[in-house]
Amino acid sequence: MAKMHISTTINGEPEEFLCTPGETMLDVLRNQLDLTGSKEGCGSGDCGACSITLDGTLVCACLMLAAEAEGRTITTIEGMAEGENLHPLQQKFLEEAALQCGICTPGMLIAAKALLDDNPDPAETEVRFWLAGNLCRCTGYDKIIRAVLDTAADMREAAK
Amino acid sequence: MTDIQYLAPTSLEDAIGAYAAADGAARILAGGTDLLVQMRAGMIAPGLIVDIKNIAEAMEIRETEDGGFVVGAAVSGAALEDHPRFGQVWPGVLEGLNLIGSTQIQGRASLGGNLCNGSPAADSVPALVAAGAILTVQGPDGRRSIAVEDVPTGPGKTQLKPGEIAVNFTFAPRPKGAGDAYLRMIPRTEMDIAVVGCGVNLTLENGVCTAARVGLGAVAPTVLLVDAAAAALVGSTLDDDALEAAAAACSAACKPINDKRGTIDYRTRVAGVLLKRATKIAADRATTA
Numbered sequence: 001m002a003k004m005h006i007s008t009t010i011n012g013e014p015e016e017f018l019c020t021p022g023e024t025m026l027d028v029l030r031n032q033l034d035l036t037g038s039k040e041g042c043g044s045g046d047c048g049a050c051s052i053t054l055d056g057t058l059v060c061a062c063l064m065l066a067a068e069a070e071g072r073t074i075t076t077i078e079g080m081a082e083g084e085n086l087h088p089l090q091q092k093f094l095e096e097a098a099l100q101c102g103i104c105t106p107g108m109l110i111a112a113k114a115l116l117d118d119n120p121d122p123a124e125t126e127v128r129f130w131l132a133g134n135l136c137r138c139t140g141y142d143k144i145i146r147a148v149l150d151t152a153a154d155m156r157e158a159a160k
Numbered sequence: 161m162t163d164i165q166y167l168a169p170t171s172l173e174d175a176i177g178a179y180a181a182a183d184g185a186a187r188i189l190a191g192g193t194d195l196l197v198q199m200r201a202g203m204i205a206p207g208l209i210v211d212i213k214n215i216a217e218a219m220e221i222r223e224t225e226d227g228g229f230v231v232g233a234a235v236s237g238a239a240l241e242d243h244p245r246f247g248q249v250w251p252g253v254l255e256g257l258n259l260i261g262s263t264q265i266q267g268r269a270s271l272g273g274n275l276c277n278g279s280p281a282a283d284s285v286p287a288l289v290a291a292g293a294i295l296t297v298q299g300p301d302g303r304r305s306i307a308v309e310d311v312p313t314g315p316g317k318t319q320l321k322p323g324e325i326a327v328n329f330t331f332a333p334r335p336k337g338a339g340d341a342y343l344r345m346i347p348r349t350e351m352d353i354a355v356v357g358c359g360v361n362l363t364l365e366n367g368v369c370t371a372a373r374v375g376l377g378a379v380a381p382t383v384l385l386v387d388a389a390a391a392a393l394v395g396s397t398l399d400d401d402a403l404e405a406a407a408a409a410c411s412a413a414c415k416p417i418n419d420k421r422g423t424i425d426y427r428t429r430v431a432g433v434l435l436k437r438a439t440k441i442a443a444d445r446a447t448t449a
Contacts, residue, residue: 004166021166021209024196044197046351048264057238059267063196065189067166068211111263132350133262 008069010035011079019066026050026061028069029076037077037106041135048134051107052076058114060133077106080113088158089113089151098147100138108134112148120156124149168211172218172298172327175210180300180323182208188325190218190234191268193261194277210325217327218272221246227333233272233295233326241266250331251445252340252359252438256287259344262351272326275308278316281354281378285312287342289375289385290359293331299324309375309385335371338363339445343438344377345430347421354378355422358410358434362393364446369393374406374435379414379427386413389435398443406439407432 003018010033019028026043029035029052041047043062050061053075054068061076080087089109092098099105108131115122115130122130127148128141136144169175179186185207189195198204212218218234221243229246237257240246247254253271260269260283274284275295288308295306300323308329311318320326340361346352357377363370372390377383388409396402416427 020164022164022199043200045193045261045265048262051264054267057236057267058264060264063192063265063268065166065192065196065209065211068168068213070168114263129350130263133264 004067006067006070008071009073011075017066021065021067023066024062025052025064025066025069025074028066029061035076035078039103039106041103041107046133046135047104048107048111048131049104051110051134053110053114056117058111075110077110080109087113088155089116089148092147092151092154093144096143096147096150098139098143104134104136104138108136108144112144112151115148116152116155120152120159122149122152163207164205165208166211167208168214170214170216172212172215172325175212175215176299176323176325178208179210179325184322186210188212188276190270190273191236191265192273193265193269194273212325220328224333229329229331231271231329231331233276233328234270237266237269238263240271249334250291250340252342252361252442253284253287253291253293253331256284256342256357256359259283259342271329275311276318276320276326278312278314278318278382279353280312280315280381280383281357282383283342283344283354283357283377285383286357286359286375286377287340287361288329288359289383290342290361290373291331291340292361292373293329295329296327297324298327303327305330309383312382314381334449335363337365337446337449338371339442339447339449341438341441341445343434343441345422345434353421356427356430356434357383358431358438360435360438360442362439362442362446364398364443367397369396369398369402369443374410376410376413376431376435379416379431381415384413386410388413393439398439403436403439407435410435 039049041049045060045063052061187206189211218232222230274282293308342359344354344357359375362372372393374386374389389406392405410431414428
C-alpha cells in the first residue's frame with residue numbers, strides 16, 4: 001500500500017514521516033518517532049493516556065489519523081520539560097506524589113498544562129471536569145487535582 | 161485496514177467528487193471520535209476517508225447580519241465554545257455539544273459528526289432540533305436543506321443520499337425574549353451516554369410563552385421533535401399545569417428500549433422530568449436575554 005509523506009511540527013521541531021492512511025497519530029508517535037511518552041490505554045478516546053495538543057487544542061492521539069498532522073503543530077509530553085528543567089506541573093507531581101504506576105501521568109500533565117495555559121486560576125471543580133477524560137486507576141485523583149491546583153498557585157505567584 | 165486511502169481536499173466539490181466516486185466505500189472524517197473507534201473495533205473498513213476539515217465552509221462560525229448563525233458541520237466543540245457570541249445566543253445548543261465526552265473529545269467532536277453518526281442518544285441533536293436548526297448538505301446533484309429532525313432515519317442511519325456531505329447548520333435570528341436549554345440524564349456525573357436527553361427552545365412575551373420547540377433524545381430509534389409538548393407550553397405562563405401537560409406529552413412520545421443504562425419505565429418518566437427542568441432553565445435565559 002502506498003505510504004503518505006507527512007510534514008509536521010512536533011515539540012517545536014520540523015518532523016517528517018511516512019504513514020499508511022489508516023494509521024493513528026499515536027501509532028506513529030510511539031512506533032516510528034520513538035516518542036513513547038504518550039501511552040495507549042484504551043485506543044478509543046476514553047482514558048486520555050495518549051493526550052497531545054494539535055495546534056494548541058487538547059486531543060487524543062489515538063483518535064487522530066497520522067495523515068491529519070500534515071502542516072499542523074503537535075506537542076507531546078516529550079516537549080514539556082525544557083532540557084533538564086521540568087515544567088512546574090511535572091515538578092509538583094513528583095513532590096506531591098501525584099502518581100503511582102505512572103501510565104496516566106503523561107496524559108494528565110499534557111491535559112493539566114492545556115488547562116493552566118487557558119486558565120491560570122481554575123477552581124477545583126473546573127480542574128476535576130477538565131481532567132474527567134484522564135483516567136487513573138491508582139491515585140483516587142485527589143493528589144493529582146491538588147498538584148494541579150498547587151502548581152497553578154505557584155505559577156500565579158511566580159508571574160507576579 | 162488494507163488498501164485504505166485518505167484525502168483532505170480544500171474544496172467541497174473535490175470532496176463530493178471523491179466521496180461519490182467511492183460508491184459507498186468511503187466515510188467522511190470530521191472529528192473522528194466515532195469513525196476511528198468504529199474502524200478500530202472492526203465495525204467498518206472504509207476504502208476511502210474524506211477529511212472535510214480543510215474545507216473552509218465546514219469549519220466556519222459566522223453570525224449573519226440579521227443575527228442568525230451559520231456553523232460548519234466539522235467545527236469542534238472547543239472551537240464553538242471559544243466563539244464570543246454563539247454560546248450567548250444558543251446556550252442550549254452549545255451545552256448539548258459540550259456534554260459529549262471529555263475535554264479531549266471536545267477538541268475534535270462536531271455537530272455534523274454527532275448528527276450524521278445517527279445515534280438516538282446524540283447529545284447535541286435534541287438541542288439542534290429544539291433550536292429549529294437546518295442542515296445544509298451538498299452532493300453530486302447540488303445543495304439542499306433538511307430540518308435536523310428529518311436527518312436521522314434510524315439508529316446509525318440518515319436520509320443523506322450517496323455522495324452527499326453535511327456542510328453546515330443554519331440557525332435563524334432570535335426574537336427578543338428567547339432562550340434554550342439542554343439537559344440529559346446519565347447514571348454518573350460525566351463521560352456517559354444519555355439515558356434521556358431533552359432540548360427546549362422557547363420565546364416569552366410578557367411572561368407568556370409564544371413559541372416553543374422540544375427535542376427528545378435516547379427514547380426512540382431517532383431523536384424526536386415533540387410537537388405536543390411544545391403545544392402544551394405555548395399560550396401558557398409556564399405554570400405547573402402547562403409543565404405537567406408538556407411533561408406528559410414527552411412521556412407519551414417515548415418509544416424507548418430497555419438497556420443497561422435505563423429501563424423503558426424509567427426513561428419514559430425521566431423524559432417528563434427533564435422537560436420541566438429544561439423548560440425552567442430556558443425560561444430563565446429568555447427572561448434575561
